[in-house]
Amino acid sequence: MxxxxxxxxxxxxxxxxxxxxxxxxxxxxxxxxxxxxxxRTPPIAAVMMVPLLDDDTVVLIREYGAGLEEYQLTLPKGALDDGEDWREAADRELREEAGYGARRLTMLKRMTLSPGYMGHQIRAVLAEDLFPATLPGDEPEPLEVLTWKLSDLDALIEREDMTEARVIAALYMARDIVRRRANSKETME
Amino acid sequence: MxxxxxxxxxxxxxxxxxxxxxxxxxxxxxxxxxxxxxxRTPPIAAVMMVPLLDDDTVVLIREYGAGLEEYQLTLPKGALDDGEDWREAADRELREEAGYGARRLTMLKRMTLSPGYMGHQIRAVLAEDLFPATLPGDEPEPLEVLTWKLSDLDALIEREDMTEARVIAALYMARDIVRRRANSKETME
Incomplete structure (x- = not known):
């Protein structure tokens, strides 16, 4: 080493x-x-949420990516505001971008984008026990909010408008957690 | 829409x-x-390989990331040279960084990093039927090459030195493909 x-x-x-x-x-x-x-590494951290309406239903947003010049399916995310911890930022961004608050937030993983030339990091967070709640964001246009079944994740990942590596990684992690829960429930029953 | x-x-x-x-x-x-x-989007595309020694054994490299100032576990990857197609680049980078050639290359997914402010794209490629083969690369020091079991992917992803979102996404995709193959084989038998 x-x-x-x-x-x-x-x-x-x-x-x-x-x-x-x-x-x-x-x-x-x-x-x-x-x-x-x-x-240069931004001084602030970022969070990205995998919002689950139930054990099989994830909330996605459709957003314009100026780097790619395309609309893409993605997850709600954003940088921590001054003084916020990751839980506060996760709940706020989720309200702003997807129209939900979350009673239960679980840290999935701290991820990086391209460690060779970027120090940027983002924390993937599982958001559950959702309830409708909105906050005004800074988006130029209302974000389209849609849902997808985690049991049909393969079809989502085959889509041309689902390409963001951190989003794909976080969706797989969420699916694994939900499956493990289902398996341990079966074992207990 | x-x-x-x-x-x-x-x-x-x-x-x-x-x-x-x-x-x-x-x-x-x-x-x-x-x-x-x-x-600004680089004019050249990039490839990242998931090299499988067998259906459960993936080859990883350990590389210094100057953006993060840490050594990280990652997958072999690199940009296409002038005139190369993705298969040629995949085979070359695999030889340079991991010491293997691949007889079988399968495109997994074109991924993006952060479409909001980057147009950068990378193609994840499954590399199989490996054989020892080296090519001199431009690395400042020899890369450490190691293996991990896909059946123990959870433990890999929990590691602090495994954070790169595109690597994590590609490993999940490879695990899913291998599992699907095993399942269809069982069904046929």
Missing amino acids: QHKPEILETRLVARSRLFGIEEMKIRFSNGAERTYERL | QHKPEILETRLVARSRLFGIEEMKIRFSNGAERTYERL
């Missing part, structure tokens, strides 16, 4: 209103040196 | 050696206008 490389220097080489690009000089434990570029 | 927004203007507002940041003016079909920022 390798020793961690030494970061010799990090400097901001480009920036915009939202993004920063850093250049890093790195020395690996074998002496090899490399200059890498990475996005 | 909404009509696609109109992109009024796109301009490069910052750039470095590798990255570009674009500002986009967008008008949604309801008339709302927004200014977004996104990363």
Whole structure:
């Protein structure tokens, strides 16, 4: 197992209103040196919710992705506001984007996007015991809210408008949890 | 279902050696206008392989992620070279990073990272009928190659050094395919 490389220097080489690009000089434990570029890591964490109406019904949203220039099926998500913990942010974003509050929030997994050049992280959260509740968000247009059956996850993942890796990963995790619950219930009965 | 927004203007507002940041003016079909920022989309596609030694054994690599400043377990991946198709790139990257060639490559899914501000896409590919084969890569240090059992995927995903959403998504997809094969084999017998 390798020793961690030494970061010799990090400097901001480009920036915009939202993004920063850093250049890093790195020395690996074998002496090899490399200059890498990475996005500046945002100081705030983010949450993404898998909202379940029941053990087989997940709530999805349909949202325009400006990076892809397409509408995509995705899960409600967003960054933590100042002073919020992940539970507060999860409940707020769920109300803003999907029109539900959640009485039960379970952390599934802290995920990364592309650790080679991004430090961005997002926490996937299972949201259950939902109830209708809305909060005004900052969306330019109302988000379309729809539902899908976890038992039909394969068909969802085959869709051309379902591509986001963190969404796909979180849906599989939720399906596994629901299946494990069903199995342990059967065993107990 | 909404009509696609109109992109009024796109301009490069910052750039470095590798990255570009674009500002986009967008008008949604309801008339709302927004200014977004996104990363410039790389012109080349990428592939990520799930290499299976047998129906239950996946090959992983351990690699330093400069964005995260941590070593992480991940899958072999990389960008297509000029003129390569995804099969050629998949076989080459697998040799460079994991030390295997693959006689059988199956496209699993085209995935995106964060469609809101990135157009980046990667194709997940199942790599089977492996044989030892190496090619020199551009890694600063030799990559550690290890194996894991797909039947023990839960334990892998609980690890703190297994966080990459596209890797997790691809591993679940591979596990599902292997399970479906086993089930259809049982049915036939």
